[in-house]
Amino acid sequence: MGATLDSTPAADGWRMPAEWEPHAGCWMAWPYRPDNWRDGAAPAQRAFVAVAESIAAGEPVSVGVQAEQFERARAMLPGAVRVVELSTDDAWMRDIGPTFVTPGAAGSGGLRGVDWRFNAWGGLYEDWTRDERAAEKVLEVEGAGRYRAPLVLEGGSIHVDGEGTVLTTEECLLNENRNPELSREQIERALCDYLGASKVIWLGRGVPCDETDGHVDNLACFVRPGVVLLAVGEDPDEEMYEVGEDARLRLQGATDAAGRELEVLTIPAPGPLYIEPGEAAGVMPRPGTHPRRAGDRLAASYVNFYPANSRVVYPLLDERFDERAAEVIASCFPERELVGVPAREILLGGGNIHCITQQVPRTS
Numbered sequence: 501m502g503a504t505l506d507s508t509p510a511a512d513g514w515r516m517p518a519e520w521e522p523h524a525g526c527w528m529a530w531p532y533r534p535d536n537w538r539d540g541a542a543p544a545q546r547a548f549v550a551v552a553e554s555i556a557a558g559e560p561v562s563v564g565v566q567a568e569q570f571e572r573a574r575a576m577l578p579g580a581v582r583v584v585e586l587s588t589d590d591a592w593m594r595d596i597g598p599t600f601v602t603p604g605a606a607g608s609g610g611l612r613g614v615d616w617r618f619n620a621w622g623g624l625y626e627d628w629t630r631d632e633r634a635a636e637k638v639l640e641v642e643g644a645g646r647y648r649a650p651l652v653l654e655g656g657s658i659h660v661d662g663e664g665t666v667l668t669t670e671e672c673l674l675n676e677n678r679n680p681e682l683s684r685e686q687i688e689r690a691l692c693d694y695l696g697a698s699k700v701i702w703l704g705r706g707v708p709c710d711e712t713d714g715h716v717d718n719l720a721c722f723v724r725p726g727v728v729l730l731a732v733g734e735d736p737d738e739e740m741y742e743v744g745e746d747a748r749l750r751l752q753g754a755t756d757a758a759g760r761e762l763e764v765l766t767i768p769a770p771g772p773l774y775i776e777p778g779e780a781a782g783v784m785p786r787p788g789t790h791p792r793r794a795g796d797r798l799a800a801s802y803v804n805f806y807p808a809n810s811r812v813v814y815p816l817l818d819e820r821f822d823e824r825a826a827e828v829i830a831s832c833f834p835e836r837e838l839v840g841v842p843a844r845e846i847l848l849g850g851g852n853i854h855c856i857t858q859q860v861p862r863t864s
């Protein structure tokens with residue numbers, strides 16, 4: 501079984517593979533909170549099932565479920581999906597689960613994971629004790645060794661190219677609600693130590709009104725070494741336009757760990773999209789949690805997709821942009837099937853398909 505290690509992935513010659521590299525599987529968690537998901541989370545659960553089913557067609561999927569939700573989840577999820585009793589505070593496995601690492605450039609010979617410190621996105625919720633333990637539990641189930649990182653970090657705040665480069669945002673990782681005692685240089689050092697990287701590229705702000713404080717997985721991602729896919733707004737009078745242009749300039753002026761200049765591909769941002777009154781009415785607010793109010797802007801992005809082994813599962817968000825977004829994503833992954841899943845119910849809870857998934861890299 502896994503053990504907690506005293507070293508770091510970089511010191512041991514391990515690294516976080518790129519997401520397009522082969523997977524052994526995928527982890528998700530089950531939504532259930534009535535103060536975050538409308539109508540007792542039933543619509544969100546159906547959306548999560550659609551995502552799990554789409555991914556399971558090409559790789560094994562495991563879903564962590566609250567004890568009282570186990571029978572419901574087992575009945576709703578496909579038989580091929582493994583259901584594991586694993587308590588969480590919510591369902592954002594990307595952010596609460598481990599970041600898996602593998603040995604060397606070839607990625608063969610074992611599996612370990614980084615267990616980052618978690619504080620509910622800078623204290624967005626009062627109680628996050630179960631989410632804080634989720635990564636360790638997943639690693640125990642996987643029999644993977646555990647690195648306990650000294651950095652507050654959510655998995656959605658980073659993307660890597662698998663060849664030494666990390667992509668992140670200043671809005672999130674330099675936010676005083678995460679690691680106020682650490683400098684930019686110290687955070688960079690921790691990222692490199694625990695991801696097996698050597699270069700950090702900093703973008704500025706994330707997608708407007710993103711309650712995660714601008715996670716990069718809503719804004720930009722590597723789609724192959726030296727190539728970044730960036731969400732951009734098309735209306736110069738809209739806030740997303742400024743965010744996208746700033747990110748574009750930073751990327752065009754950067755080089756990766758191999759010294760390559762970056763090619764920047766763009767994908768249109770949907771919306772703006774907002775919570776509708778009927779959607780907000782289905783949420784049961786309570787003190788100490790993030791409110792879901794009618795008229796609040798949703799942090800929608802097509803970059804928030806999951807590249808499974810044989811297919812890319814992406815969110816359907818806005819009929820005005822869905823087809824164009826699909827064309828761009830398909831051009832980035834021409835060898836994979838493209839599967840769109842209606843994802844507004846996930847978006848209403850604060851994230852999307854990438855946020856609710858965590859890949860387990862294949863190691864042989």
